[in-house]
Amino acid sequence: MNPLLMELWPYFLMVLVGYLPNEVWRVFGLVLARGLNEDSQVVVWSRAVATAILAGVIAKLILFSTGALAAIPLSVRVIAAVLGFLVFLGARRSVFAGVLAGEIALLAGGFLFSH
Amino acid sequence: MPAMSAPVAFSSPSAAFFAGAKTAVTSVFMLVLAGTYIGIGALTHDFGLSSWWLAISTVLVWAAPAQVILITTVTTGAALFEIALAVTLSAVRLFPMVVALMPVLRGPTTRLRDLLLPTHFTAVSMWVESLRLLPSIAHQCRIPLCNGMSAGYMATAAVFGFVGFYLAAGLPPLLAGGLLFLTPMSFLMSTARNARMMLDKLGLVLGLLIGPLLTILDVNLDLMWTGLIGGTLAYLVHRIREATT
Numbered sequence: 001m002n003p004l005l006m007e008l009w010p011y012f013l014m015v016l017v018g019y020l021p022n023e024v025w026r027v028f029g030l031v032l033a034r035g036l037n038e039d040s041q042v043v044v045w046s047r048a049v050a051t052a053i054l055a056g057v058i059a060k061l062i063l064f065s066t067g068a069l070a071a072i073p074l075s076v077r078v079i080a081a082v083l084g085f086l087v088f089l090g091a092r093r094s095v096f097a098g099v100l101a102g103e104i105a106l107l108a109g110g111f112l113f114s115h
Numbered sequence: 116m117p118a119m120s121a122p123v124a125f126s127s128p129s130a131a132f133f134a135g136a137k138t139a140v141t142s143v144f145m146l147v148l149a150g151t152y153i154g155i156g157a158l159t160h161d162f163g164l165s166s167w168w169l170a171i172s173t174v175l176v177w178a179a180p181a182q183v184i185l186i187t188t189v190t191t192g193a194a195l196f197e198i199a200l201a202v203t204l205s206a207v208r209l210f211p212m213v214v215a216l217m218p219v220l221r222g223p224t225t226r227l228r229d230l231l232l233p234t235h236f237t238a239v240s241m242w243v244e245s246l247r248l249l250p251s252i253a254h255q256c257r258i259p260l261c262n263g264m265s266a267g268y269m270a271t272a273a274v275f276g277f278v279g280f281y282l283a284a285g286l287p288p289l290l291a292g293g294l295l296f297l298t299p300m301s302f303l304m305s306t307a308r309n310a311r312m313m314l315d316k317l318g319l320v321l322g323l324l325i326g327p328l329l330t331i332l333d334v335n336l337d338l339m340w341t342g343l344i345g346g347t348l349a350y351l352v353h354r355i356r357e358a359t360t
Contacts, residue, residue, distance in 0.1 A: 011171065018181060025210040026206075029209065029213025030234045046207040047207070047318075048347070049342040051208075052349065056338050065292075066162070068292040080296070103300070
């Protein structure tokens with residue numbers, strides 16, 4: 001491939017499979033804002049599908065990590081995620097407290113057990 | 116901004132815009148966005164994309180889940196239609212958000228083109244804050260205030276994307292690993308925090324279980340199936356519970 005094309009390829013993909021399939025729902029919302037309400041069954045089902053996809057992405061990032069995170073053992077990543085989540089629940093659902101606790105656990109575990 | 120009996124009005128649209136930007140900078144979402152986009156910056160570096168690619172995707176896509184899907188699939192040779200499908204399924208949640216937001220923004224003299232920018236800006240952070248703040252603002256000031264606030268959030272996200280990218284490039288491996296851990300952790304907890312109904316909680320748990328299972332089984336289009344299977348199961352349980360109570 002032509003070098004300029006190679007350079008622009010990721011941007012083209014961003015628009016084609018990132019921007020367009022994402023933006024279409026916002027535009028739909030604008031166009032159909034008068035028709036549907038938040039409690040309609042299609043909207044409820046789509047929200048559940050969207051949540052499950054997001055959860056799948058989260059689990060894959062923790063369990064099948066890449067790069068620098070992969071150097072930290074799987075058991076440390078899982079225990080840190082669980083600990084962070086428990087702190088989140090205990091701290092009246094504070095995202096900040098949960099993320100901080102998870103990070104501290106990950107770094108401590110990674111420092112002790114990384115190879 | 117306290118709720119007042121008389122709606123708060125600003126002298127000009129630009130005054131409302133800057134007041135909106137100010138609410139963004141002082142909001143709790145600032146920390147969440149900064150952490151999330153530092154993580155996404157590190158992820159971008161990890162997958163060999165450029166920092167400007169990330170900045171442009173933050174402006175154009177403006178949805179952290181879709182951006183993470185895009186970053187983690189676009190360089191790994193996944194089928195383009197699978198990436199588009201996963202992105203579009205992750206973005207479905209934007210639809211009800213826009214539907215709920217438009218009546219708050221729309222006034223008697225609002226034209227459709229005035230709503231285009233707020234429509235593009237719609238994301239969790241801006242949506243929660245708009246529904247909280249805008250009802251106490253005079254109608255003619257709501258759109259500029261919303262745009263100012265959203266621009267503030269977007270600029271924050273773009274800047275912290277660069278921060279994460281260059282930190283990941285320069286930090287020792289353990290700390291770079293810690294940055295990559297920010298994305299799943301902040302997603303996990305902000306999704307859990309938004310999950311008030313059993314339906315959302317079940318969708319979250321099922322996705323966490325089914326996603327890795329399908330990856331281990333080496334199933335094609337694993338994210339799409341995770342969403343369809345996990346989401347539909349959660350929906351069915353929700354329907355059955357509603358029917359029996």
